[in-house]
Amino acid sequence: MSGADLDPLWLTLRLAGVTTPLLLAVGTPLAWWLSRTGSRLRFPVEAVVALPLVLPPTVLGFYLLLLLGPRGGLGAVWPALGLESPVFSFSGLVIGSLLYSLPFVVQPLQGAFESVGRLPLEVAATLRAGPLDRFATIAVPLARRGFLAAATLGFAHTLGEFGVVLMIGGNIPGRTRVLSIAIYDHVERLEYAQAHQIALGMLLFSFATLWGVYALNVRRPRP
Amino acid sequence: MRGRFRLARGSGFTLDVDFTAPAAGVTGVFGPSGSGKTTLLRCVAGLERAPAGLLEVGGEVWQDEANGVFLPPHRRRLGYVFQEAGLFQHLSVRRNLEYGWRRTAIGERRVRFDEAVDWLGLAALLPRAPGALSGGERQRVAVARALLTSPRLLLLDEPLAALDAAAREEILPYLERLHARLEIPVLYVSHAAAELQRLADHLLLLAAGRVRAAGPLAEVSTRLDLLPWGPEAELGVVIEARVVAHDDRFDLTYLDFAGGQLSLPRHAAAVGSRQRVRVLARDVSLALERPERTSVLNVFPARIVEIAEIAEIGGAGASGGPGAAGDRGSLAPSAAASQPLIKLDAGGAALLAQITRKSLAGLELRPGLSVYAVVKGVALLL
Numbered sequence: 025m026s027g028a029d030l031d032p033l034w035l036t037l038r039l040a041g042v043t044t045p046l047l048l049a050v051g052t053p054l055a056w057w058l059s060r061t062g063s064r065l066r067f068p069v070e071a072v073v074a075l076p077l078v079l080p081p082t083v084l085g086f087y088l089l090l091l092l093g094p095r096g097g098l099g100a101v102w103p104a105l106g107l108e109s110p111v112f113s114f115s116g117l118v119i120g121s122l123l124y125s126l127p128f129v130v131q132p133l134q135g136a137f138e139s140v141g142r143l144p145l146e147v148a149a150t151l152r153a154g155p156l157d158r159f160a161t162i163a164v165p166l167a168r169r170g171f172l173a174a175a176t177l178g179f180a181h182t183l184g185e186f187g188v189v190l191m192i193g194g195n196i197p198g199r200t201r202v203l204s205i206a207i208y209d210h211v212e213r214l215e216y217a218q219a220h221q222i223a224l225g226m227l228l229f230s231f232a233t234l235w236g237v238y239a240l241n242v243r244r245p246r247p
Numbered sequence: 248m249r250g251r252f253r254l255a256r257g258s259g260f261t262l263d264v265d266f267t268a269p270a271a272g273v274t275g276v277f278g279p280s281g282s283g284k285t286t287l288l289r290c291v292a293g294l295e296r297a298p299a300g301l302l303e304v305g306g307e308v309w310q311d312e313a314n315g316v317f318l319p320p321h322r323r324r325l326g327y328v329f330q331e332a333g334l335f336q337h338l339s340v341r342r343n344l345e346y347g348w349r350r351t352a353i354g355e356r357r358v359r360f361d362e363a364v365d366w367l368g369l370a371a372l373l374p375r376a377p378g379a380l381s382g383g384e385r386q387r388v389a390v391a392r393a394l395l396t397s398p399r400l401l402l403l404d405e406p407l408a409a410l411d412a413a414a415r416e417e418i419l420p421y422l423e424r425l426h427a428r429l430e431i432p433v434l435y436v437s438h439a440a441a442e443l444q445r446l447a448d449h450l451l452l453l454a455a456g457r458v459r460a461a462g463p464l465a466e467v468s469t470r471l472d473l474l475p476w477g478p479e480a481e482l483g484v485v486i487e488a489r490v491v492a493h494d495d496r497f498d499l500t501y502l503d504f505a506g507g508q509l510s511l512p513r514h515a516a517a518v519g520s521r522q523r524v525r526v527l528a529r530d531v532s533l534a535l536e537r538p539e540r541t542s543v544l545n546v547f548p549a550r551i552v553e554i555a556e557i558a559e560i561g562g563a564g565a566s567g568g569p570g571a572a573g574d575r576g577s578l579a580p581s582a583a584a585s586q587p588l589i590k591l592d593a594g595g596a597a598l599l600a601q602i603t604r605k606s607l608a609g610l611e612l613r614p615g616l617s618v619y620a621v622v623k624g625v626a627l628l629l
Contacts, residue, residue, distance in 0.1 A: 143333045146294055149320040150327035151347030152396055157321075161346075165337045 029222060031198050032206040039114070039202060040182040043121040047129045047178040048171070050122065055133035055174075056159070074131075076124045085191025088120055092192070112194045117202070120188040128177040136170020137163060173237050180233040184226060248304040248400060248432050252290040252297035262286045262297070262456040268449065270305060273426055273433040275447030275464070277440065283456040284436040285330075288402050291434065292327050293320040304400050304432070324355075325400040326393030330408050332385035334377035340388055341373040347396040357397040366428070367391040367421055383414030387421060394425075401433040407442060415442075422446060444468070444485045445523060445628045469597040471555040471590055482557065482588065483527035484599050485628065490516050499544075500627075506593030506620075510544040514627050523628040528588060530624035531600035535610055537619050545622035549591040549598060551614050554607070557588040591620055598622075 054073070058066060076084060090096050092110050102109050110116035140163055148158040164171070186204040193200030195209070203222050210219035251265040262283040268274040276284050289295040291302060293310070296317060302310040304325075309318045320327075326347075334343050348360060364370055367387040377385060386406050393401065406422075407415045419442070426433070426446055434451075437443050443450065443464070450467040452460040460467050467473065469484055488502035488509060498513040502522060509524060516522055538546060587607045591598040598620050602612075612618070 143329065143331060144335055146320070147327070147329060147333040147335075148346070149294070150292060150323075150325060150396075151392065152321050152350035153346070154319075154321050157350075162335060166335075168337075 029206055029218065032201050032203045032222075035114075035198070035200075036183055036202040036204075039117050039121060040179045043118055043125065043182045044175055044179045046118065046122055047125055047182075048175060051126060051129035051133055051174060051178075054126075055130045056137055056163070058130070059134045059137035074127050077127050081124060081185065081187025082191055084124060085120060085188040088116075088123070088188065088192050092116060092119070111192060112196060112200060114193075114199065116192045117189055117200055120192045121182045121185060124185055124188045125178050125181045128181045129174040132170050132173040132177065133167065136167035136173075140166045169240050173240060176233055176237050180230055184230065248302075250291060250303070251299075251301040252287065253299055254286065254290060254295060254297040256286075260286075260456055262290070264453070264456070264458050266451055266458055266461060268432050268434065268451070270432055271430050272448035273435050273446050274449040274451055275443035276434055276436045276451045276453060277443055278438065278453035278459075280438060281455075282453040284438070284453055285404055286456075287453065288327075288404050288434060288436055291400070292325060292402055293318060293323050307399070323400075324396070324398055325402060326396055326398035327402045328386070328389050328393050328404065328406045330405045332377075332382075332389040334380075334385055334388055334392075336377055338377075339373070340369065340375050340377065340380070343377065343388060344369070344373075344392050344395055347392055351396045355397055358394050360395065363391040363394050366394075366425065381414065382410045383417045386410065386414075386418055390421070390425070399431055401429065401431060403433065403435045405436050405438070407437075407439070419445060440468075440481075444525060465597055469590055469599060471553055471557070471588060474555075474557055474588065481527055482529070482599060482601060483525055484597055486524045486526060486596050486598075488522055488524050490514075490518050490520050490522060492518060505596035506547045506549065506598070509622075509625055511625050511627060516627065525626045525628050526598060526622055527624060528599040528601035530622060531591075531598055532621045532623070533589065533600055533602060533606070533610065533612065534619045534621055538621060541621070543621050543623055545625060547593045547598075547620045547622070549593040549618055549620045551589055551612060551616045551618060552592050552597075553590040553614055554612065555588050555590075556585045557601075591618070593620055 054069075058070060058073075089111060091098055092102075093099050094109065094111075099109070108115070110119055144162050144166060145158050148162045153161065184204060185202075186208070189200065189202055190205060193202075195201050195205050201209075203226060207219050207222050207226075210216070210222070248270070249267045252262055254262045256262075260281070260283070264283070264287055276287060278284050286295060290297050290300060297310075297312075299312050300310045300317075301312070302308070304323075307324075308316055309323050310316060334340075335346065338346065344360070344363070348356070364373070367390055369388060369391055372380065372384060372388065377388070380388065386409075390403075390406065407418060410418065423446065435443065435446055447464050449462065450460070450464050451458060452467060452473065460470060460473055464485065465487075474482060486504050486509075488504040490500060491503050491508070492501045493499070493513060494501065500511045500514045500516065502509045502511065502524065504524070511524070534546075537548075586601055587604055589600045589602060589612065591600060600620060606612075
């Protein structure tokens with residue numbers, strides 16, 4: 025692999041490495057709430073979470089660009105906080121990836137929490153465990169396969185995204201050019217050998233990841 | 248303890264109960280499926296919140312919605328054994344037992360870890376995973392786990408319902424021994440009359456979400472207006488008795504009860520120990536004079552308290568006399584078939600006798616009459 029392709033590799037790993045913990049941090053309470061709530065908001069929230077599964081990534085990326093751009097609804101927030109605008113920068117990639125990969129984290133977690141069921145948590149309550157205690161000592165350990173699946177799928181899916189990244193991050197070498205965009209570049213320039221190197225690597229990695237997840241025999245996202 | 252709950256469910260079911268239970272001893276909560284037994288227990292535990300609920304246990308107020316008091320389940324000092332044991336699958340038996348024990352303040356612990364392990368015979372199971380236990384073993388772990396929080400109130404929700412007959416027989420002696428040791432109120436939900444006859448001191452009868460009757464076991468279980476209890480419940484009484492002697496020559500055990508002395512086939516129960524004895528209504532016949540030269544050992548003077556007609560259930564009355572012979576050809580119970588059931592008072596102990604209508608008429612039996620209860624079968628409940 026040439027030096028020009030190591031940059032996108034490094035950037036992609038960094039993006040997935042930063043996004044995955046954030047995905048778990050956002051996805052865990054959301055999945056917990058969805059698995060327990062009787063609220064009428066449950067179904068609209070589930071639909072919103074699942075949107076990235078069916079929308080073209082460019083749609084999501086387009087609206088993020090409008091929202092986060094200088095004239096967007098949140099555009100003024102960043103300079104006010106003394107931060108760099110997320111558009112065409114690494115933080116923009118993280119925000120886009122968070123939304124785009126959310127269903128891949130929320131759905132396995134929600135399924136795992138649901139399969140824990142009500143009984144062990146009620147038993148724990150009668151054994152003097154408060155709500156947070158029950159969550160940490162009963163729900164999380166019993167849903168551990170769900171966490172493993174969610175982290176793996178969230179990581180793998182972030183590695184492979186293209187449309188959102190292109191819309192919000194553009195294609196700036198060393199800043200926002202991730203592996204999937206590097207492949208696109210190589211193909212445009214008819215550098216099939218280099219495109220192959222990256223594409224085959226991603227294919228094998230994704231296959232191995234999914235194999236592992238299926239072997240764990242946990243619920244997967246319902247596309 | 249005292250409680251009052253009113254809780255409407257979407258399906259048209261409403262729980263509406265106001266009850267008290269004694270400060271020690273087992274209160275059996277009995278009723279058909281859907282009568283609200285489990286819902287009542289969940290309200291007591293705080294797992295369901297009845298909007299205008301009131302609950303006071305041993306002088307502590309756990310719920311008083313009028314004054315904004317509602318303790319969540321983890322702040323109520325109770326033990327709850329669910330129908331499905333609900334062992335934590337990711338923890339060993341020992342860690343399961345320690346779960347509530349560690350969360351109980353040291354000053355509040357009144358049950359030692361080894362003690363609970365010993366009471367329920369769990370020493371050999373401690374390192375095992377819950378998945379490797381039998382149904383009866385799982386339920387014993389669940390009981391010990393609940394006891395290790397040193398509860399002020401123990402709730403048992405059909406702990407034997409999910410077990411087969413053999414596992415049930417395995418665990419009942421443990422529960423009976425606990426009954427003798429615990430000094431806290433126990434609410435024991437069951438739809439099996441036989442279980443409650445062995446374990447309960449008091450009864451709370453529920454029907455369609457309401458309290459139908461409440462009181463001491465001997466009183467409630469012999470109220471003719473409440474019988475029969477259900478298709479699987481045999482008509483009869485449970486008597487408290489004390490073992491007074493064993494007879495080596497005839498292989499008999501003698502027990503004293505309020506109405507006299509019972510003779511039973513020899514049993515290992517220790518002299519002096521209190522036992523429960525079951526006498527089925529169909530094993531009791533009546534005589535107007537003391538029968539002389541009879542093979543029956545157990546004959547007691549008694550007074551007729553009440554006479555009622557009780558619909559026969561299933562094939563229980565198949566051996567009945569001419570009065571009950573209407574339906575012999577079919578297995579289906581006939582709605583019209585009924586037999587007189589007589590409630591007797593033998594020195595303060597209630598007995599039930601099931602006789603034929605012909606005998607009722609022939610002997611001119613009526614309330615207040617003095618008779619002799621001839622008891623052909625007595626079983627020790629152990």
